[in-house]
Amino acid sequence: MNEPAPRPEPSMTLLALPVLAGCRRLFLRDHAVDVRIGVHDFEKTAAQRVLFNVDLYVPLALSTPTADRLDEVVDYDFIRREIQAHVARGHVELQETLCDALLQRMLAHPRVKAARVSTEKPDVYPDCAGVGCEVFGLKDLP
Template sequence: MLSALTHPKLADCRRLFLRNYEVMINIGVHDFEKRGEQRVLINVDLYIPLAQSTPKSDQLEEVVDYDFMRETVSRRMAQGHVHLQETLCDDVARAMLAHPRVRAVRVSTMKPDVYPDCEGVGVEVFQIKEEA
């Protein structure tokens, strides 16, 4: 996968990531999908300017805590049923971008149990925060 760090607006950033966070969520548009949860794998990349994420005292408050990514995803899961993976990705990305240190985000979701003949089906979104 080509890194977004090659994007000119992200050249001064580091990337934090959460890989294959497995959640059970009520997701889908079909009636059978609305009756139960499905396994979804969520991936998040956060792009944080080095000036705001390079620790000087080796202290957690100097960086963006990984817990922020997991807790943000968990809060979205707690909101209940979502029809589309696109909606889920957009919601998670919007919440990640609300963090003051985050300049950009990539979020992907994958439903690995939909088809028996492929690894999964999914969606990915990449957003850069508009400059104020």
């Protein structure tokens, strides 16, 4: 019996797009945060574990350090702070709403050309690894 081939990570293929040529991909993987999220009554009584995965695409011209200093690049802490700040605003009904809002926050950074944001609720169903949502956005930079 043949096993299915492993799926390529979608974000890896994005760097091959001509519009993202010359970009660096920064990423945050499986960042676990307790979030008040969901539409069902039982989801409104307690926070749930949500896994966040974020890719930022930053032009090399805006993120290649010459002095090996943090202010020359996009700091990974930016991603974590934006997630925390949004989650702290209160209950979110849908993962789609959460993803869309976080995507806009990532794209608001002046150095970020494109971003991919996914959320996953790993504890919803006992018969699957998780349920989630993913969005991608691209902006024009001068």
